[in-house]
Amino acid sequence: MFDDIGLGRAIIARLRLAFREERSLGGERPAGSPIVLLPGFAGSNSALRPLSRYLEHALKRPVVSLHLGLGTGDIRRMALRVDAQLAELSRAPDFEYADIVGHSLGGLVAAYVLKHNDRGRRVRRVVTLGSPHRGTPKAWWGVVTLGLVSPSMWQMLPHRGLLRWLEAAPVPPGSELVAVAALEDTVVPPRFAVLRRLPGHSNRGLPGVGHFGLIFSRAAFRLVVDALKAPPAAGEVVALPTRREHSVHCKGASPGSPKAATGST
Numbered sequence: 001m002f003d004d005i006g007l008g009r010a011i012i013a014r015l016r017l018a019f020r021e022e023r024s025l026g027g028e029r030p031a032g033s034p035i036v037l038l039p040g041f042a043g044s045n046s047a048l049r050p051l052s053r054y055l056e057h058a059l060k061r062p063v064v065s066l067h068l069g070l071g072t073g074d075i076r077r078m079a080l081r082v083d084a085q086l087a088e089l090s091r092a093p094d095f096e097y098a099d100i101v102g103h104s105l106g107g108l109v110a111a112y113v114l115k116h117n118d119r120g121r122r123v124r125r126v127v128t129l130g131s132p133h134r135g136t137p138k139a140w141w142g143v144v145t146l147g148l149v150s151p152s153m154w155q156m157l158p159h160r161g162l163l164r165w166l167e168a169a170p171v172p173p174g175s176e177l178v179a180v181a182a183l184e185d186t187v188v189p190p191r192f193a194v195l196r197r198l199p200g201h202s203n204r205g206l207p208g209v210g211h212f213g214l215i216f217s218r219a220a221f222r223l224v225v226d227a228l229k230a231p232p233a234a235g236e237v238v239a240l241p242t243r244r245e246h247s248v249h250c251k252g253a254s255p256g257s258p259k260a261a262t263g264s265t
Helices: 004-019 045-059 075-089 105-118 138-146 151-155 161-168 218-229 243-249
Strands: 035-038 063-065 098-103 123-129 176-182 201-206
Touching: 035 045, 035 075, 035 105, 045 063, 045 098, 045 218, 075 098, 075 105, 075 151, 098 105, 098 218, 105 123, 105 161, 105 176, 123 218, 138 151, 176 218, 201 218
Parallel strands: 035 063, 035 098, 098 123, 123 176, 176 201
Antiparallel strands: none
């Protein structure tokens, strides 16, 4: 559990790490169809290493972690940078497609890349981990402390225009957007981390895991692997669970939370 003080300390620690992270791909382009990882607000690529190693071993695909700076900038500008780096990756001779896995803010950036920048040219599937697709009440705390220097904090407030547009925008044909919500998440509560019922959208829920546990939990890693190995969605609608399904599978979670997945951390 993260209260406001704990969350503040975590953000400060991550800001310090972010200053030390590399901010570009470098000269080497990985072969094959890469999986691109995007960290959350003030997140560090080093925090994504357990997930990176797991995906490389399970899927036998190259994994690339891209840095978003401090994450304080405009989500749309961060998406432009990621799209440019995807263009660099696509120059590899055996490139077919890329999948993106984004934690928290990184998932919003990935969704914007998919729906606005890339539009199905290179990105096949996006998996978000604890991303505030419907905003998060915790962003108010961030606005109070960082609002003068962080457009992204304003954009992550509930019911903001960018998020409403992003959720309603269509998924390109042949692509898919998968949202994984942690049912114990107090930073982005589950009902804020799920997607609307639209073609190409699907939701997964993970019990017993909090916001930062999503990038360390083996159960979360298995969900990501399953999502990336799944056959093409073919544009079908994957609905949020009904109230009855929710009471059976997510007992104790708030209405609107995603259906829980089985597995332990």
